[in-house]
Amino acid sequence: MKLQQLRFLNAVVRNNLNVSSAANELYTSQPGVSHQIKLLEEELDIEIFERAGKKLTGITSAGYAVLEHVDELLANVKNIKQAAEEYSKFHRGSLSIATTHTQAKYVLPKIFHQFAKMYPNIELQIHLGNPREMCKLAASNQVDFVIATEGLDNFGEIQTIPCYKWNRYIIVPKQHSLAAKKSVTLADLAAFPILTYTMGICNQSIMQKAFKEEHLAPNVVLTATDSDVIKTYVELGIGVGIIGEMACTKLTREQFSLIYAQHLFKDSVNMIGFRQSRHIPEHQVAFINLLAPQLSKDIIKEVISTKDRASRDSKINSYPVKSFSNYYS
Known part of the structure; x- marks a missing residue:
């Protein structure tokens, strides 16, 4: 049994049983990966993968048992290297x-x-x-x-x-109607298209819970992982942005009207x-x-x-x- 074989095995599983993708990740050839995995199976006298011809279609019960130890072993190899460093x-x-x-x-x-x-x-x-x-x-x-x-x-x-x-800031163009309000409510927000982070209005999220408690359904028209993308679309007038306070720089404050939303959402x-x-x-x-x-x-x-x-x-x-x-x- 070689450490390289275990790395190949781990990579194949992480790449959803796609041997070609695993080979690309490891900068080696697809036949080489397949051959080493087959040698490992022969040495262990088990089949780790289910197959349809040459294609890997699943992981066997024995394979799952082996993989649990492979993951731990590779983690410990990394631990050894870091300890030595x-x-x-x-x-x-x-x-x-x-x-x-x-x-x-x-x-x-x-x-x-x-x-x-x-x-x-x-x-x-x-x-x-x-x-x-x-x-x-x-x-x-x-x-x-x-x-x-x-x-x-x-x-x-x-x-x-x-x-x-x-917490969050609501960002709107300078002339937006929300910018003139002394206090913005969740109902005010729900009246406009909302732009926020991916997973920002997902099940059990702080924002989702806040709207749900007020029996409101937010109209989320765009989600992104990038705060700057949200700012760009707010500037175009697509909707009202809700972003983290970390992303509200001096330039953001000059470009938009900002409303701190701590009274609407928990930290x-x-x-x-x-x-x-x-x-x-x-x-x-x-x-x-x-x-x-x-x-x-x-x-x-x-x-x-x-x-x-x-x-x-x-x-x-x-x-x-x-x-x-x-x-x-």
Whole structure:
């Protein structure tokens, strides 16, 4: 059994049993991947995949049992590498983040700037996507951290630490009728087409609950993961935008009329998440500390090492999360 075979196996599963896509991801040939997987099956004396001719159509019961250990083994291989990097002469390593456009553009630059001064030899990588895509990357150990507000609770293997709480601004053109109102209500919002984030009006979201409690049905005409896309379409008069306060820069305030929506929607909490079983090197503990400064490095290490979720959450919740403006403005 070779480590390469296990990596091939893992890649095929992550690519929905598409051997060609797995080969492209691994910069190797499709026949080579197929051959190595077949050799692994022969060595283990089982069939990992169900087949229709040469095509992989499913995973066998034995395959699922094997894959559970493969995922853990590959995670531990990465842990070993990261542990060794901490003690290497030049302290080289990497930090890979899966996050949204809003976080990458409006929150992380200041954090990365501080981090780069502390660890100049660490390579930084940013992967953009929606919360579900990002959580999958973290759960499968393809990235070190996921930074998002929604979706992390749906992945039991991801451990989360709260970073900051934030709310929303309603943005409209300067001459819009809402700009002249002293107080905007949810009913006022529901009367206009709404532009907001992908998953912003999804089941169980804070915004969806707020409208539902008032027996209102919001007319969401556009969703996007990119705050700047929402701003562009608001400027065109397509509708009323609802975006995170992080994305409301000085330029945004000059371009639009902004209405703070904390009286309409509860605060959201931005989280940093990572696979529970993975090793967190010292430089990544420092990164968490920059994002969640209410927690000292020692507390972060204690939280990471606590296996029981209830005990871990109790420890985290004893350090209140402050608002975005207190930390990042």
